Amino acid sequence: MTPAQFSFLADFLRQRSGLSIGEDKRYLVDARLSPIARARGRSLPDLIETLRRGDDLALAAAVIEAMTTNETFFFRDATPFAALSEVMLPKLFAARGLEKRLRIWCAACSTGQEPYSIAMTLDQHAEALKGWSVEIVGTDISSEVIDRARAGLFTQFEVQRGLPIRLLLANFVQEGDKWRISEALRSRVQFRTLNLLRDFSTLGSFDVVFCRNVLIYFDAATKREVLGRMSRQTASDGFLALGAAESLNGMGLPFQPIAGRPGICGRTPAAPVIQFRREGAVA
Structure with missing residues (x-):
């Protein structure tokens, strides 16, 4: 993943979901998006380039779902x-x-x-x-x-x-x-x-x-x-x-x-x- 591709992904996530990620979160991107790329038979850079084209709405939704943190539990923090x-x-x-x-x-x-x-x-x-x-x-x-x-x-x-x-x-x-x-x-x-x-x-x-x-x-x-x-x-x-x-x-x-x-x-x-x-x- 090139710096330009990471920058595009960061902007995509910020504009679509509000999520703000910095360079220190590259490991998180790899961990959460690589399984989506593998399931599609692609590399992570290929997946990002597909996102850039903007014609795969299912992929866009899957990326946002994968990058969203869903930590919760009953009566959290009381x-x-x-x-x-x-x-x-x-x-x-x-x-x-x-x-x-x-x-x-x-x-x-x-x-x-x-x-x-x-x-x-x-x-x-x-x-x-x-x-x-x-x-x-x-x-x-x-x-x-x-x-x-x-x-x-x-x-x-x-x-x-x-x-x-x-x-x-x-x-x-x-x-x-x-x-x-x-x-x-x-x-x-x-x-x-x-x-x-x-x-x-x-x-x-x-x-x-x-x-x-x-x-x-x-x-x-x-x-x-x-x-x-x-x-x-x-x-x-x-x-x-x-x-x-x-x-x-x-x-x-x-x-x-x-x-x-x-x-x-x-x-x-x-x-x-x-x-x-x-x-x-x-x-």
């Missing part, structure tokens, strides 16, 4: 789910008492463990939510992981990562050596394939947005642009959950960190919503 239960929901219950409607978006949801964890967290407030309309939407750029999320079928290893045994027994049915989410829980989460670089305004407004550990792979301009659009679809008294190590410092976005809750921000209705457009952004 903090956002505690904040949902202890901070966000009580405030939203008080504010939405007449409307009785709640919408939660889990962006970059991978194979579904995060939105299903959100649904199980809401179960702790079942009494308070009686008579409410609750929507949980999970999205990801990868159609492959969205299909897995919809199926709700997980390995023994996956259910052992972060999922308390009581919730496993209450919400899953064993099928051979795997576990499937109950139909009751699966039916409460809508899954859609979505590229965060494209327009997502059709999703509507949300009271809570989870966008954790995905924007760390984007460059600063892309991160600002995506979060700027997310802010416009977050209710004026809504919440944004980022990864614990992620920060909005210096971005001029209408969110205020919540003290003692790493990565959790409240929407600030008085702040101006700044519109960002990343140069070369995909429409």
